[in-house]
Amino acid sequence: AQSVSQHNHHVILSEAASLELGCNYSYGGTVNLFWYVQYPGQHLQLLLKYFSGDPLVKGIKGFEAEFIKSKFSFNLRKPSVQWSDTAEYFCAVTDSWGKFQFGAGTQVVVTP
Amino acid sequence: DTGVSQNPRHKITKRGQNVTFRCDPISEHNRLYWYRQTLGQGPEFLTYFQNEAQLEKSRLLSDRFSAERPKGSFSTLEIQRTEQGDSAMYLCASSSQGGNEQFFGPGTRLTVL
Secondary structure, eight states: EEEEEEOOEEEETTTOOOEEEEEEOOSSSSSEEEEEOOOOTTEEEEEEEEEESSSSOGGGGGGGEEEGGGEEEEEEESSSSGEEEOOEEEEEEEEEEEEOOOOOOEEEEOOO | SSEEEEEEEEEEEEOOOOOEEEEETTTTOOOEEEEETTTTTTOOOEEEETEEEEEEEEEHHHHHEEEEESSOOOOEEEESOOOOOGOOEEEEEEESTTTOOOOOOOEEEEOOO
């Protein structure tokens, strides 16, 4: 069975700091990887996705993620966060059937 | 707005009552998914449809839960004899095919008193 582990449940950082959120998954086959974000009061939105090819993928709002197959990881990064990045971030894995397995989420708070 | 819509957005009910939620996916999407999200957790898969066919149901979906997608368009999720443990956000998502990005609706927040 698939599983997704997000390393941090809560992260607090100041504006302009760098952000890295860890995500590890457990699955034996080929997977597609996603990061979703949920801003306060809004629904889940896609930040970025990895299907194949270049393991470094760039998403919206300056986010990027790196797929490291040997480590079963798909960590999310942003070099310089803004107050508007305050949100909950979810890593997700799916196979070709499309059933998503989400991590528990990381609540990120960016202070001015 | 051509995104995924869900109704109602909030539902408060008494224990033992039945509730039904509706999801309208993006029109050209043939896959529709239901998830449940509780506080501090990521969404948990409940069931999904390809067109009108229900292809998989999670163990989380007890006999009190039933989902339909009769014409391959909108879907309903019914919970019979609700329990307090059913209180959660119920999310619907749709995609064009398996493995692709899923587009999520705003969810229906259920509170069982």
